[in-house]
Amino acid sequence: MNEPLETIPAPPTPPAPPPAPVITENLVSPVVTYTLMVITIIVYILQAGTQQFLGYDIPALLGMKVNDLIIQGQLWRLLTPMFLHGSVLHIGFNMYALVIIGSELERRFGHWRFLLLYFLGSFGGNVFSFLLSPNASLGASTAIFGLLGAEMVFFYQNRKLFGAGARRALQNVITVAAINFLIGLSPGIDNWGHLGGLVAGLIFTWFGGPKLNVEGQYPILNVVDERGLTDQLLGAGLVVLFFATLAAMKIMGLGPF
Helix, strand or coil, X not given: CCCCCCCCCCCCCCCCCCCCCEEEECCCCCHHHHHHHHHHHHHHHHHHHHXXXXXXXXXXXHHCECHHHHHCCCHHHHCHHHHCCCCHHHHHHHXXXXXXXXXXXXXXXXXXXXXXXXXXXXXXXXXXXXXXXXXXXXXXXXXXXXXXXXXXXXXXXXXXXXXXXXXXXXXXXXXXXXXXXXXXXXXXXXXXXXXXXXXXXXXXXXXXXXXXXXXXXXXXXXXXXXXXXXXXXXXXXXXXXXXXXXXXXXXXXXXXX
8 A cells, every 4th residue: 555655845935035235426517528528629729820911829838838938927827828839749749648547537526626636737737837947838738737646546535335346446446557657758858837736636636636435225226426516625725725835936036946
């Protein structure tokens, strides 16, 4: 006589995996980046046009960094060189770097903070050039190096959030900066301007750049910036104070400059 087989209980159903987190980040479109590029291109067209038809590059004569004219009171020349360029290759390289680096930075920095960073990088770079180079100079590379400095600090301060991606980004930025400093050893390139822009970007972003944190209740999470306008003004104020003091010392004939 056959006996009934014992019923083997089915294995328990594994619990459903938790839902994937939904992480949102408030990113903006790089409007300022492209606006700066368009303005710079328009200025270069004016440079080429006045050189062609008048025999003089009027925008460069009015705005490039010339030490003696700055000492005489033409202080705008510590900013305006960022809109001026000496050749198609010169502006092409700088505008390419602006779009590649600037568009990503602006998405996280926001329009106002990115614009401030760009001007501060130019100011810091032209002040260092004013102090340490007797040659006239022009170009947006001072501001571009400010962006590089900002990118370094941004990924360093937010390395816990970005993890291995932050380390890779830092390595890439440092490599790019080092290569460009080596290129800057060539005759006719103002490496002091590059260094000043880098320092300005580092200082501003250390105190006023985005410091990100994740908030919310799982699985809905938000990436928020812990720093506000006060921090941005603090960072900008420190940059202006540092570089303006150095420039004033040279103008007044003080110190080793």
